[in-house]
Amino acid sequence: MTQTSLSGTSGSSAGAVPAVRISGVTKDFGSVHAVRGIDLTLDQGEIVAFLGPNGAGKTTTIDMVLGLSHPTSGSVEVLGLPPRHAIARGLVSAVMQTGGLLKDLTVRETVQYTASLFAGATPVDEVLRTAGIESIADRKVGKCSGGEQQRLRFAMALLSDPALLLLDEPTTGMDVEGRRAFWSAIRADAEKGRTVLFATHYLEEADQYADRIVLISHGRIVADGTGSQIKALAAGRTIRATLPDADADVLSALAGVENVDVRGDAVYIHAKDTDEVARYLLTQTAAHDLEITARGLEDAFLSLTGDDHDITPTDSEGASA
Amino acid sequence: MTTQTIDPTTRRVPPLGGFNATMLGLELRRMLRNRRTVIITLILPALLYLMIGTNTSYSNQTEGSGNVSAYILISMAAYGAVLASTSGGAMVATERALGWSRQLRLTPLSPVVYILVKSIVALALGALSVVAVNVVGAVNGKATMPTHVWITAAIIAWAGSVVFGAFGLFMGYLLPSENVMQVLGPVLAGLAALGGLWFPINSHSTMGHISACTPIYGLAQLARWPLYGGAPHAVWVVNLVVWLAIFVGGAAWRMSKDTARV
Structure with missing residues:
Protein backbone atom coordinates (compact mmCIF):
# COMPACT_ATOMS: atom_id res chain seq x y z
CA MET A 1 0.00 0.00 0.00
CA THR A 2 1.36 3.41 -0.82
CA GLN A 3 0.75 6.68 0.92
CA THR A 4 -1.52 9.07 -0.85
CA SER A 5 0.28 12.31 -0.30
CA LEU A 6 -1.65 15.50 -0.43
CA SER A 7 0.08 18.80 -0.69
CA GLY A 8 0.42 21.59 1.81
CA THR A 9 -0.49 19.81 5.01
CA SER A 10 2.64 19.70 7.06
CA GLY A 11 4.03 23.19 6.60
CA SER A 12 5.45 24.30 9.91
CA SER A 13 4.45 27.44 11.69
CA ALA A 14 7.61 29.47 11.92
CA GLY A 15 9.93 28.84 14.84
CA ALA A 16 7.57 26.95 17.13
CA VAL A 17 8.52 23.43 18.15
CA PRO A 18 6.09 20.88 16.66
CA ALA A 19 3.51 19.47 19.06
CA VAL A 20 4.27 15.93 17.94
CA ARG A 21 7.05 14.52 15.82
CA ILE A 22 6.89 10.82 15.01
CA SER A 23 9.85 9.59 12.94
CA GLY A 24 10.08 6.15 11.40
CA VAL A 25 8.16 4.53 14.22
CA THR A 26 7.37 0.84 14.25
CA LYS A 27 5.86 -1.20 17.04
CA ASP A 28 5.77 -4.97 17.22
CA PHE A 29 3.95 -7.09 19.77
CA GLY A 30 5.72 -10.38 19.37
CA SER A 31 5.15 -11.36 15.75
CA VAL A 32 2.35 -8.83 15.28
CA HIS A 33 3.39 -5.64 13.50
CA ALA A 34 0.94 -3.13 14.95
CA VAL A 35 2.70 -0.08 13.52
CA ARG A 36 4.77 -0.54 10.38
CA GLY A 37 6.57 2.76 9.94
CA ILE A 38 4.88 6.07 10.66
CA ASP A 39 6.23 9.56 10.07
CA LEU A 40 3.97 12.34 11.27
CA THR A 41 4.48 15.91 12.41
CA LEU A 42 1.72 17.89 14.07
CA ASP A 43 2.11 21.64 14.38
CA GLN A 44 0.91 23.60 17.35
CA GLY A 45 -2.70 24.64 17.16
CA GLU A 46 -3.73 21.98 14.64
CA ILE A 47 -6.87 19.91 15.14
CA VAL A 48 -6.12 16.56 13.62
CA ALA A 49 -8.37 13.55 13.19
CA PHE A 50 -6.71 10.19 13.42
CA LEU A 51 -9.00 8.07 11.33
CA GLY A 52 -8.88 4.36 10.74
CA PRO A 53 -10.60 1.09 11.36
CA ASN A 54 -10.21 -0.81 14.61
CA GLY A 55 -6.87 -2.51 14.79
CA ALA A 56 -5.28 -0.06 12.35
CA GLY A 57 -2.70 1.07 14.88
CA LYS A 58 -4.35 4.27 16.16
CA THR A 59 -4.34 3.28 19.81
CA THR A 60 -0.82 1.85 19.63
CA THR A 61 0.44 5.09 18.12
CA ILE A 62 -1.37 7.21 20.71
CA ASP A 63 0.06 5.09 23.53
CA MET A 64 3.55 5.82 22.21
CA VAL A 65 2.82 9.56 22.06
CA LEU A 66 1.71 9.30 25.69
CA GLY A 67 4.86 7.43 26.64
CA LEU A 68 2.82 4.44 27.83
CA SER A 69 4.79 2.24 25.50
CA HIS A 70 8.01 2.56 23.56
CA PRO A 71 8.45 2.21 19.80
CA THR A 72 10.26 -0.90 18.59
CA SER A 73 12.19 1.44 16.31
CA GLY A 74 12.06 5.12 15.46
CA SER A 75 11.43 8.03 17.80
CA VAL A 76 8.56 10.03 19.24
CA GLU A 77 8.91 13.60 20.51
CA VAL A 78 6.23 15.70 22.13
CA LEU A 79 6.95 19.45 22.07
CA GLY A 80 10.58 18.58 21.47
CA LEU A 81 10.74 16.37 24.57
CA PRO A 82 10.59 12.63 25.19
CA PRO A 83 6.89 11.84 25.90
CA ARG A 84 7.38 11.09 29.62
CA HIS A 85 9.17 14.42 30.12
CA ALA A 86 6.35 16.27 28.38
CA ILE A 87 3.85 14.53 30.66
CA ALA A 88 5.86 15.41 33.77
CA ARG A 89 5.49 19.08 32.75
CA GLY A 90 1.73 18.74 32.27
CA LEU A 91 2.07 19.41 28.54
CA VAL A 92 0.02 16.41 27.44
CA SER A 93 -3.42 15.19 28.47
CA ALA A 94 -5.65 12.48 27.17
CA VAL A 95 -9.34 11.80 27.56
CA MET A 96 -10.42 8.22 27.21
CA GLN A 97 -13.96 7.14 26.57
CA THR A 98 -14.35 4.89 29.57
CA GLY A 99 -12.71 4.21 32.90
CA GLY A 100 -9.94 6.23 34.46
CA LEU A 101 -12.02 7.26 37.47
CA LEU A 102 -12.27 6.06 41.06
CA LYS A 103 -15.89 5.42 41.98
CA ASP A 104 -15.37 6.04 45.70
CA LEU A 105 -14.03 9.58 45.34
CA THR A 106 -16.32 12.56 44.92
CA VAL A 107 -16.10 14.73 41.81
CA ARG A 108 -14.30 17.46 43.75
CA GLU A 109 -11.87 14.99 45.37
CA THR A 110 -11.03 13.55 41.97
CA VAL A 111 -10.16 16.99 40.63
CA GLN A 112 -8.23 17.86 43.82
CA TYR A 113 -6.28 14.62 43.62
CA THR A 114 -5.32 15.15 39.99
CA ALA A 115 -4.54 18.83 40.50
CA SER A 116 -2.21 18.03 43.40
CA LEU A 117 0.03 16.03 41.06
CA PHE A 118 0.86 18.93 38.72
CA ALA A 119 3.06 21.95 39.23
CA GLY A 120 0.85 25.00 38.78
CA ALA A 121 -2.53 23.41 38.01
CA THR A 122 -5.60 25.61 37.52
CA PRO A 123 -7.48 26.15 40.84
CA VAL A 124 -9.95 23.34 41.53
CA ASP A 125 -13.06 25.52 41.91
CA GLU A 126 -12.37 27.31 38.66
CA VAL A 127 -12.02 23.99 36.84
CA LEU A 128 -15.26 22.65 38.33
CA ARG A 129 -17.07 25.83 37.26
CA THR A 130 -15.69 25.83 33.72
CA ALA A 131 -16.57 22.18 33.22
CA GLY A 132 -20.10 22.79 34.55
CA ILE A 133 -19.79 20.18 37.30
CA GLU A 134 -19.84 22.55 40.27
CA SER A 135 -23.34 21.41 41.27
CA ILE A 136 -22.31 17.76 41.45
CA ALA A 137 -18.92 18.42 43.09
CA ASP A 138 -19.79 16.50 46.24
CA ARG A 139 -21.34 13.54 44.46
CA LYS A 140 -19.50 10.21 44.38
CA VAL A 141 -18.12 9.53 40.91
CA GLY A 142 -19.81 6.11 40.90
CA LYS A 143 -23.20 7.86 41.18
CA CYS A 144 -22.57 10.20 38.23
CA SER A 145 -24.12 9.62 34.82
CA GLY A 146 -21.95 8.77 31.81
CA GLY A 147 -22.17 12.35 30.57
CA GLU A 148 -21.19 13.77 33.96
CA GLN A 149 -18.24 11.41 34.15
CA GLN A 150 -17.15 12.51 30.69
CA ARG A 151 -17.27 16.17 31.77
CA LEU A 152 -15.18 15.23 34.80
CA ARG A 153 -12.61 13.54 32.53
CA PHE A 154 -12.36 16.74 30.50
CA ALA A 155 -12.01 18.83 33.63
CA MET A 156 -9.10 16.60 34.72
CA ALA A 157 -7.49 16.77 31.29
CA LEU A 158 -7.60 20.56 31.20
CA LEU A 159 -6.21 21.08 34.74
CA SER A 160 -2.63 21.36 33.56
CA ASP A 161 -3.47 23.57 30.55
CA PRO A 162 -1.99 20.98 28.16
CA ALA A 163 -0.35 21.95 24.88
CA LEU A 164 -1.39 18.63 23.38
CA LEU A 165 -4.74 16.99 23.98
CA LEU A 166 -5.43 13.44 22.82
CA LEU A 167 -9.03 12.36 22.59
CA ASP A 168 -10.41 8.90 21.98
CA GLU A 169 -13.77 8.97 20.19
CA PRO A 170 -14.56 12.21 22.03
CA THR A 171 -18.21 12.81 21.18
CA THR A 172 -19.59 9.28 21.39
CA GLY A 173 -22.92 9.49 23.13
CA MET A 174 -23.27 13.26 22.75
CA ASP A 175 -26.30 14.76 21.02
CA VAL A 176 -25.93 17.12 18.07
CA GLU A 177 -26.08 20.22 20.27
CA GLY A 178 -23.54 18.84 22.75
CA ARG A 179 -21.26 17.90 19.90
CA ARG A 180 -21.37 21.41 18.42
CA ALA A 181 -20.68 23.04 21.79
CA PHE A 182 -17.86 20.61 22.43
CA TRP A 183 -16.10 21.34 19.17
CA SER A 184 -16.48 25.10 19.45
CA ALA A 185 -14.75 24.91 22.85
CA ILE A 186 -11.98 22.76 21.38
CA ARG A 187 -11.60 25.20 18.49
CA ALA A 188 -11.27 28.16 20.87
CA ASP A 189 -8.47 26.38 22.74
CA ALA A 190 -6.70 25.47 19.51
CA GLU A 191 -6.51 29.15 18.68
CA LYS A 192 -4.43 29.59 21.82
CA GLY A 193 -1.95 27.07 20.47
CA ARG A 194 -3.35 23.82 21.86
CA THR A 195 -2.96 20.89 19.49
CA VAL A 196 -5.73 18.33 19.44
CA LEU A 197 -5.38 14.84 18.04
CA PHE A 198 -8.56 12.81 18.13
CA ALA A 199 -9.04 9.20 17.22
CA THR A 200 -12.27 8.41 15.48
CA HIS A 201 -13.81 6.09 13.00
CA TYR A 202 -16.54 8.53 12.01
CA LEU A 203 -15.65 10.10 8.67
CA GLU A 204 -18.25 12.79 9.07
CA GLU A 205 -16.90 14.03 12.37
CA ALA A 206 -13.34 14.01 11.10
CA ASP A 207 -14.39 15.98 8.03
CA GLN A 208 -16.45 18.54 9.92
CA TYR A 209 -14.17 19.37 12.80
CA ALA A 210 -10.57 18.56 11.93
CA ASP A 211 -8.15 20.87 10.10
CA ARG A 212 -6.41 17.78 8.91
CA ILE A 213 -7.22 14.11 8.59
CA VAL A 214 -4.60 11.41 8.97
CA LEU A 215 -5.88 8.12 7.68
CA ILE A 216 -4.19 5.06 9.10
CA SER A 217 -4.56 1.46 8.07
CA HIS A 218 -2.62 -1.70 8.80
CA GLY A 219 -0.06 0.26 10.79
CA ARG A 220 0.70 2.82 8.09
CA ILE A 221 -0.48 6.29 7.16
CA VAL A 222 -2.35 5.91 3.89
CA ALA A 223 -3.57 9.49 3.46
CA ASP A 224 -2.89 12.81 5.12
CA GLY A 225 -4.64 16.02 4.18
CA THR A 226 -7.54 18.36 4.77
CA GLY A 227 -11.07 17.04 4.75
CA SER A 228 -11.68 18.37 1.26
CA GLN A 229 -8.46 16.88 -0.03
CA ILE A 230 -9.41 13.53 1.39
CA LYS A 231 -12.88 13.84 -0.03
CA ALA A 232 -11.46 14.66 -3.45
CA MET B 1 -4.50 29.63 11.38
CA THR B 2 -2.38 29.36 14.52
CA THR B 3 -2.28 32.64 16.32
CA GLN B 4 -0.30 31.55 19.38
CA THR B 5 2.17 28.88 20.29
CA ILE B 6 3.15 27.31 23.59
CA ASP B 7 6.72 27.34 24.85
CA PRO B 8 7.30 24.01 26.64
CA THR B 9 10.30 25.37 28.57
CA THR B 10 8.00 27.55 30.68
CA ARG B 11 6.45 24.47 32.30
CA ARG B 12 7.69 23.04 35.57
CA VAL B 13 8.00 19.47 36.85
CA PRO B 14 6.47 19.00 40.34
CA PRO B 15 8.92 18.22 43.16
CA LEU B 16 9.21 14.76 44.81
CA GLY B 17 7.81 12.90 41.80
CA GLY B 18 4.36 14.34 42.49
CA PHE B 19 4.21 13.24 46.15
CA ASN B 20 2.08 15.63 48.20
CA ALA B 21 -0.07 15.83 51.32
CA THR B 22 -3.35 16.33 49.41
CA MET B 23 -3.14 13.00 47.61
CA LEU B 24 -1.92 11.12 50.70
CA GLY B 25 -4.80 12.58 52.72
CA LEU B 26 -7.32 11.58 50.05
CA GLU B 27 -5.87 8.07 49.89
CA LEU B 28 -6.17 7.65 53.67
CA ARG B 29 -9.71 9.01 53.61
CA ARG B 30 -10.68 6.59 50.83
CA MET B 31 -9.36 3.69 52.86
CA LEU B 32 -11.34 4.62 55.96
CA ARG B 33 -14.50 5.18 53.93
CA ASN B 34 -14.41 1.65 52.59
CA ARG B 35 -16.82 -0.23 54.83
CA ARG B 36 -15.60 -3.68 53.87
CA THR B 37 -11.97 -2.79 54.56
CA VAL B 38 -12.86 -1.37 57.95
CA ILE B 39 -14.88 -4.45 58.91
CA ILE B 40 -12.28 -6.95 57.73
CA THR B 41 -9.23 -5.22 59.12
CA LEU B 42 -10.42 -3.36 62.21
CA ILE B 43 -13.37 -5.34 63.52
CA LEU B 44 -12.77 -8.96 62.46
CA PRO B 45 -9.38 -9.54 64.20
CA ALA B 46 -10.64 -7.94 67.44
CA LEU B 47 -13.78 -10.08 67.28
CA LEU B 48 -11.72 -13.21 66.67
CA TYR B 49 -9.61 -12.39 69.71
CA LEU B 50 -12.73 -12.08 71.88
CA MET B 51 -14.07 -15.39 70.55
CA ILE B 52 -10.89 -17.45 70.75
CA GLY B 53 -8.64 -15.66 73.20
CA THR B 54 -10.89 -15.24 76.19
CA ASN B 55 -12.12 -18.80 76.70
CA THR B 56 -11.80 -19.31 80.44
CA SER B 57 -10.84 -23.00 80.11
CA TYR B 58 -7.33 -22.05 78.93
CA SER B 59 -6.99 -18.30 78.75
CA ASN B 60 -5.29 -17.87 82.07
CA GLN B 61 -2.69 -20.65 81.68
CA THR B 62 0.87 -19.32 81.77
CA GLU B 63 2.61 -18.82 78.44
CA GLY B 64 6.09 -17.28 78.54
CA SER B 65 6.00 -14.09 80.57
CA GLY B 66 2.24 -13.77 80.04
CA ASN B 67 -0.81 -16.02 79.60
CA VAL B 68 -2.52 -17.87 76.72
CA SER B 69 -4.82 -14.91 76.17
CA ALA B 70 -1.78 -12.71 75.56
CA TYR B 71 -0.40 -15.28 73.09
CA ILE B 72 -3.67 -15.26 71.15
CA LEU B 73 -3.90 -11.48 71.37
CA ILE B 74 -0.51 -11.12 69.68
CA SER B 75 -1.49 -13.70 67.04
CA MET B 76 -4.70 -11.84 66.22
CA ALA B 77 -2.88 -8.51 66.07
CA ALA B 78 -0.48 -10.07 63.57
CA TYR B 79 -3.41 -11.50 61.60
CA GLY B 80 -5.07 -8.07 61.54
CA ALA B 81 -1.86 -6.44 60.36
CA VAL B 82 -1.51 -9.06 57.62
CA LEU B 83 -5.11 -8.53 56.45
CA ALA B 84 -4.78 -4.76 56.54
CA SER B 85 -1.46 -4.57 54.72
CA THR B 86 -2.64 -7.00 52.08
CA SER B 87 -5.86 -5.02 51.52
CA GLY B 88 -3.87 -1.80 51.28
CA GLY B 89 -1.46 -3.25 48.72
CA ALA B 90 -4.25 -4.96 46.81
CA MET B 91 -5.97 -1.62 46.24
CA VAL B 92 -3.83 -1.39 43.09
CA ALA B 93 -5.89 -4.24 41.60
CA THR B 94 -9.08 -2.18 41.81
CA GLU B 95 -7.30 0.88 40.48
CA ARG B 96 -5.91 -1.03 37.56
CA ALA B 97 -9.28 -2.58 36.79
CA LEU B 98 -10.89 0.87 36.78
CA GLY B 99 -8.19 2.40 34.58
CA TRP B 100 -7.14 4.79 37.34
CA SER B 101 -3.50 3.62 37.18
CA ARG B 102 -3.47 4.47 33.51
CA GLN B 103 -4.96 7.88 34.27
CA LEU B 104 -2.22 8.47 36.84
CA ARG B 105 0.43 7.63 34.29
CA LEU B 106 -0.76 10.62 32.29
CA THR B 107 0.20 12.86 35.23
CA PRO B 108 3.68 13.70 36.57
CA LEU B 109 3.19 11.18 39.41
CA SER B 110 6.15 8.81 39.42
CA PRO B 111 5.30 5.09 39.65
CA VAL B 112 7.72 4.79 42.58
CA VAL B 113 5.80 7.48 44.48
CA TYR B 114 2.53 5.71 43.67
CA ILE B 115 3.85 2.48 45.21
CA LEU B 116 5.25 4.42 48.16
CA VAL B 117 1.87 6.03 48.84
CA LYS B 118 0.12 2.64 48.59
CA SER B 119 2.66 1.23 51.06
CA ILE B 120 2.12 4.11 53.50
CA VAL B 121 -1.64 3.57 53.28
CA ALA B 122 -1.22 -0.19 53.78
CA LEU B 123 1.00 0.30 56.83
CA ALA B 124 -1.34 2.94 58.27
CA LEU B 125 -4.22 0.52 57.98
CA GLY B 126 -2.04 -2.20 59.53
CA ALA B 127 -1.24 0.09 62.46
CA LEU B 128 -4.93 0.83 63.02
CA SER B 129 -5.70 -2.87 62.98
CA VAL B 130 -2.97 -3.70 65.52
CA VAL B 131 -4.12 -0.85 67.76
CA ALA B 132 -7.76 -1.99 67.51
CA VAL B 133 -6.95 -5.57 68.62
CA ASN B 134 -4.72 -4.36 71.43
CA VAL B 135 -7.22 -1.81 72.72
CA VAL B 136 -9.95 -4.45 72.74
CA GLY B 137 -7.54 -6.83 74.53
CA ALA B 138 -6.62 -4.23 77.15
CA VAL B 139 -10.24 -3.26 77.80
CA ASN B 140 -11.30 -6.91 77.98
CA GLY B 141 -8.58 -7.51 80.59
CA LYS B 142 -8.03 -11.28 80.18
CA ALA B 143 -4.63 -10.97 78.52
CA THR B 144 -1.71 -10.39 80.85
CA MET B 145 1.89 -9.73 79.88
CA PRO B 146 4.53 -7.16 80.85
CA THR B 147 3.95 -3.76 79.23
CA HIS B 148 7.22 -3.85 77.28
CA VAL B 149 6.25 -7.24 75.81
CA TRP B 150 2.85 -5.86 74.92
CA ILE B 151 4.39 -2.89 73.08
CA THR B 152 7.27 -4.74 71.36
CA ALA B 153 4.98 -7.52 70.15
CA ALA B 154 2.54 -4.98 68.70
CA ILE B 155 5.33 -3.11 66.91
CA ILE B 156 6.84 -6.32 65.47
CA ALA B 157 3.42 -7.54 64.29
CA TRP B 158 2.88 -4.21 62.55
CA ALA B 159 6.36 -3.77 61.06
CA GLY B 160 6.55 -7.39 59.90
CA SER B 161 3.29 -7.00 58.01
CA VAL B 162 5.20 -4.96 55.40
CA VAL B 163 5.78 -8.40 53.83
CA PHE B 164 2.06 -8.56 53.16
CA GLY B 165 1.88 -5.03 51.84
CA ALA B 166 4.27 -6.32 49.16
CA PHE B 167 2.15 -9.49 48.82
CA GLY B 168 -0.95 -7.33 48.27
CA LEU B 169 0.85 -5.29 45.61
CA PHE B 170 2.09 -8.42 43.86
CA MET B 171 -1.40 -9.95 43.84
CA GLY B 172 -2.88 -6.59 42.86
CA TYR B 173 -0.72 -6.55 39.75
CA LEU B 174 -1.26 -10.25 39.11
CA LEU B 175 -5.05 -10.25 39.46
CA PRO B 176 -6.55 -7.11 37.95
CA SER B 177 -9.99 -7.32 39.44
CA GLU B 178 -12.16 -5.07 41.53
CA ASN B 179 -12.69 -7.64 44.26
CA VAL B 180 -9.30 -9.21 44.66
CA MET B 181 -9.71 -9.36 48.47
CA GLN B 182 -12.53 -11.88 48.06
CA VAL B 183 -9.88 -14.21 46.68
CA LEU B 184 -7.11 -13.18 49.04
CA GLY B 185 -9.20 -13.34 52.25
CA PRO B 186 -9.54 -17.16 52.25
CA VAL B 187 -5.93 -17.52 51.04
CA LEU B 188 -4.73 -15.48 54.02
CA ALA B 189 -6.90 -17.46 56.44
CA GLY B 190 -5.25 -20.64 55.11
CA LEU B 191 -1.77 -19.17 55.32
CA ALA B 192 -2.49 -17.97 58.87
CA ALA B 193 -3.43 -21.53 59.87
CA LEU B 194 -0.28 -22.91 58.24
CA GLY B 195 1.84 -20.18 59.78
CA GLY B 196 0.62 -21.03 63.27
CA LEU B 197 -1.64 -18.05 63.99
CA TRP B 198 -4.81 -20.06 64.68
CA PHE B 199 -3.29 -22.86 66.75
CA PRO B 200 0.25 -23.74 67.84
CA ILE B 201 2.08 -26.14 65.53
CA ASN B 202 4.75 -28.49 66.92
CA SER B 203 7.93 -27.30 65.22
CA HIS B 204 9.46 -30.81 65.21
CA SER B 205 6.57 -32.46 63.36
CA THR B 206 6.23 -32.73 59.56
CA MET B 207 3.53 -30.07 59.84
CA GLY B 208 6.05 -27.90 61.66
CA HIS B 209 8.54 -28.16 58.79
CA ILE B 210 5.87 -27.28 56.24
CA SER B 211 4.73 -24.42 58.42
CA ALA B 212 8.25 -22.99 58.60
CA CYS B 213 8.24 -22.56 54.82
CA THR B 214 4.98 -20.59 54.63
CA PRO B 215 4.92 -16.79 54.58
CA ILE B 216 3.10 -16.02 57.83
CA TYR B 217 5.32 -18.30 59.95
CA GLY B 218 8.22 -15.87 60.39
CA LEU B 219 5.96 -12.97 61.28
CA ALA B 220 3.93 -15.06 63.75
CA GLN B 221 7.02 -16.37 65.53
CA LEU B 222 8.76 -13.00 65.65
CA ALA B 223 5.65 -11.19 66.93
CA ARG B 224 5.30 -13.70 69.81
CA TRP B 225 9.01 -13.80 70.54
CA PRO B 226 8.91 -10.91 73.14
CA LEU B 227 6.58 -13.12 75.21
CA TYR B 228 9.37 -15.69 75.62
CA GLY B 229 12.51 -13.55 75.40
CA GLY B 230 15.92 -15.00 74.49
CA ALA B 231 17.36 -14.85 71.00
CA PRO B 232 15.04 -15.14 68.00
CA HIS B 233 15.61 -18.19 65.78
CA ALA B 234 17.46 -17.44 62.57
CA VAL B 235 14.82 -19.40 60.61
CA TRP B 236 12.13 -16.87 61.63
CA VAL B 237 14.15 -13.97 60.28
CA VAL B 238 15.14 -15.91 57.16
CA ASN B 239 11.49 -16.79 56.51
CA LEU B 240 10.44 -13.14 56.77
CA VAL B 241 13.27 -11.79 54.64
CA VAL B 242 12.95 -14.45 51.93
CA TRP B 243 9.18 -13.96 51.58
CA LEU B 244 9.62 -10.19 51.55
CA ALA B 245 12.17 -10.57 48.74
CA ILE B 246 9.84 -12.92 46.82
CA PHE B 247 6.85 -10.57 47.07
CA VAL B 248 8.79 -7.38 46.34
CA GLY B 249 10.47 -9.14 43.41
CA GLY B 250 7.12 -10.42 42.16
CA ALA B 251 5.50 -7.00 42.43
CA ALA B 252 8.43 -5.34 40.64
CA TRP B 253 8.32 -7.99 37.91
CA ARG B 254 4.58 -7.58 37.32
CA MET B 255 4.90 -3.81 37.37
CA SER B 256 7.61 -3.85 34.74
CA LYS B 257 5.48 -6.13 32.56
CA ASP B 258 2.72 -3.66 32.99
CA THR B 259 3.77 -1.22 30.29
CA ALA B 260 1.46 -0.70 27.36
CA ARG B 261 -1.94 -1.00 28.99
CA VAL B 262 -1.95 -0.19 32.66
Missing part, protein backbone atom coordinates in the same frame (compact mmCIF):
# COMPACT_ATOMS: atom_id res chain seq x y z
CA LEU A 233 -10.08 11.17 -3.43
CA ALA A 234 -13.63 10.01 -3.50
CA ALA A 235 -14.81 12.28 -6.27
CA GLY A 236 -15.09 11.04 -9.84
CA ARG A 237 -15.17 7.50 -11.08
CA THR A 238 -12.85 4.62 -11.67
CA ILE A 239 -12.23 3.03 -15.05
CA ARG A 240 -10.98 -0.48 -15.27
CA ALA A 241 -9.62 -1.62 -18.61
CA THR A 242 -7.58 -4.48 -19.98
CA LEU A 243 -4.48 -2.91 -21.47
CA PRO A 244 -1.27 -4.93 -21.75
CA ASP A 245 1.91 -2.89 -21.24
CA ALA A 246 0.02 0.17 -20.06
CA ASP A 247 2.21 3.22 -19.64
CA ALA A 248 1.20 4.61 -16.27
CA ASP A 249 3.07 7.87 -16.80
CA VAL A 250 1.21 8.69 -19.99
CA LEU A 251 -2.13 7.81 -18.43
CA SER A 252 -1.39 9.87 -15.33
CA ALA A 253 -0.71 12.88 -17.51
CA LEU A 254 -4.23 12.87 -18.94
CA ALA A 255 -6.47 15.70 -17.83
CA GLY A 256 -8.37 14.99 -14.62
CA VAL A 257 -6.60 11.73 -13.85
CA GLU A 258 -5.81 11.42 -10.17
CA ASN A 259 -4.54 7.96 -9.75
CA VAL A 260 -3.34 5.14 -12.00
CA ASP A 261 -2.88 1.63 -10.80
CA VAL A 262 -1.49 -1.01 -13.11
CA ARG A 263 -2.11 -4.59 -12.00
CA GLY A 264 -0.81 -7.01 -14.60
CA ASP A 265 -2.83 -6.53 -17.77
CA ALA A 266 -5.50 -4.57 -15.94
CA VAL A 267 -5.31 -0.85 -15.39
CA TYR A 268 -7.40 1.11 -12.88
CA ILE A 269 -7.67 4.81 -13.55
CA HIS A 270 -9.34 7.14 -11.11
CA ALA A 271 -10.41 10.42 -12.68
CA LYS A 272 -12.83 13.31 -12.39
CA ASP A 273 -13.81 13.10 -16.04
CA THR A 274 -13.86 9.44 -16.93
CA ASP A 275 -15.59 10.08 -20.29
CA GLU A 276 -12.47 11.79 -21.62
CA VAL A 277 -10.27 9.00 -20.33
CA ALA A 278 -12.52 6.35 -21.84
CA ARG A 279 -12.48 8.15 -25.17
CA TYR A 280 -8.71 8.28 -25.08
CA LEU A 281 -8.35 4.64 -24.12
CA LEU A 282 -10.68 3.40 -26.84
CA THR A 283 -9.33 5.60 -29.62
CA GLN A 284 -5.63 5.91 -28.83
CA THR A 285 -4.78 2.57 -27.19
CA ALA A 286 -5.54 -1.12 -27.45
CA ALA A 287 -7.60 -1.02 -24.27
CA HIS A 288 -10.73 -3.15 -24.16
CA ASP A 289 -13.24 -4.54 -21.65
CA LEU A 290 -13.84 -1.12 -20.10
CA GLU A 291 -15.78 -0.86 -16.86
CA ILE A 292 -16.65 2.49 -15.29
CA THR A 293 -17.75 2.62 -11.65
CA ALA A 294 -18.67 5.46 -9.37
CA ARG A 295 -16.92 5.67 -6.02
CA GLY A 296 -18.57 6.97 -2.89
CA LEU A 297 -16.85 8.58 0.04
CA GLU A 298 -16.99 5.35 1.90
CA ASP A 299 -15.51 3.43 -1.01
CA ALA A 300 -12.66 5.89 -1.19
CA PHE A 301 -11.78 5.13 2.41
CA LEU A 302 -12.24 1.44 1.95
CA SER A 303 -9.87 1.42 -1.00
CA LEU A 304 -7.37 3.51 0.94
CA THR A 305 -7.55 1.40 4.04
CA GLY A 306 -7.84 -1.85 2.14
CA ASP A 307 -10.63 -3.04 4.41
CA ASP A 308 -14.16 -4.07 3.63
CA HIS A 309 -15.70 -3.05 6.90
CA ASP A 310 -15.19 -1.15 10.15
CA ILE A 311 -15.23 2.31 8.60
CA THR A 312 -18.55 4.00 8.98
CA PRO A 313 -19.30 7.06 6.90
CA THR A 314 -21.81 8.44 9.36
CA ASP A 315 -22.68 7.82 12.97
CA SER A 316 -23.55 4.27 13.79
CA GLU A 317 -22.67 1.90 16.51
CA GLY A 318 -19.04 0.95 16.70
CA ALA A 319 -16.55 -0.27 19.22
CA SER A 320 -13.88 2.06 20.47
CA ALA A 321 -10.47 1.72 18.99
